Amino acid sequence: MTNRVRIAPSILSADFGRLADEVRAVEAAGADSVHIDVMDGRFVPNITIGPVVIEAVRRATTLPLDVHLMMVEPEKYIDDFVKAGASILTVHQEACPHLHRTLQQIRAAGAKPSVVLNPGTSLGTIDEVLGEVSQVLLMSVNPGFGGQAFIAATVDKVRRLRATLDGRGLQHVDIEVDGGINPTTAKLVVAAGANVLVAGNAVFKSADYRAAISALR
Ligand code: DX5
Ligand code: ZN
Numbered sequence: 001m002t003n004r005v006r007i008a009p010s011i012l013s014a015d016f017g018r019l020a021d022e023v024r025a026v027e028a029a030g031a032d033s034v035h036i037d038v039m040d041g042r043f044v045p046n047i048t049i050g051p052v053v054i055e056a057v058r059r060a061t062t063l064p065l066d067v068h069l070m071m072v073e074p075e076k077y078i079d080d081f082v083k084a085g086a087s088i089l090t091v092h093q094e095a096c097p098h099l100h101r102t103l104q105q106i107r108a109a110g111a112k113p114s115v116v117l118n119p120g121t122s123l124g125t126i127d128e129v130l131g132e133v134s135q136v137l138l139m140s141v142n143p144g145f146g147g148q149a150f151i152a153a154t155v156d157k158v159r160r161l162r163a164t165l166d167g168r169g170l171q172h173v174d175i176e177v178d179g180g181i182n183p184t185t186a187k188l189v190v191a192a193g194a195n196v197l198v199a200g201n202a203v204f205k206s207a208d209y210r211a212a213i214s215a216l217r
Helices: 016-028 051-060 078-084 099-109 123-132 154-167 183-192 209-216
Strands: 006-009 034-039 065-070 088-092 112-117 135-139 174-178 196-199
Touching: 006 034, 006 209, 016 034, 016 051, 016 209, 034 051, 051 065, 051 078, 065 196, 078 088, 078 099, 088 099, 088 135, 099 112, 099 123, 112 123, 112 174, 123 154, 135 154, 154 174, 154 183, 183 196, 183 209, 196 209
Parallel strands: 006 196, 034 065, 065 088, 088 112, 112 135, 135 174, 174 196
Antiparallel strands: none
């Protein structure tokens, strides 16, 4: 990849009492997008936020909003999330029996379609939809919480996905990695072919957001 690595701070690790300020701070510090984790307490064992909070984030920044839906039946809420301001909408393969249709629904609603795999789900499960997406997100932790340790097997998964995309003329598809990203793991996944990195704790638990973001590039 000749493109510069893009950093998407995850607001899951932000101070929610000062959310708009936190979002403005990462924008000023050089973030490329804002990653928003939607959790429903069913697909993952945690509950976070929904469209009304995304609307508030939308008002605080001009950066693209990278919305990661960790929920069952995401197809029921796609229009709501796009209306709330999602620029990129990511759905889990594991939550979508009609994945192809759901990705088309996202594009028709006006957002960029993106698909995500849990660490335990193989790349073959998205082979048939690679031509439908702007981005593939590979989870490098089991989703649900910030601050977990990076799963090392993700590096080879990134490498295999990049080779598949290159082989099929899909170089434009972004590979995003989410979970346990720090300056060390960032280097590994970027060398393997990732070009978008989600970072929660590595940015929001740091004293200097600008330095933390630069250290990941
Ligand atoms: C985990 C979320 C992540 C999380 C990453 O389920 O999808 O986006 O915020 O947090 P860190 O970077 O701290 O692992
Ligand atoms: Zn996420």
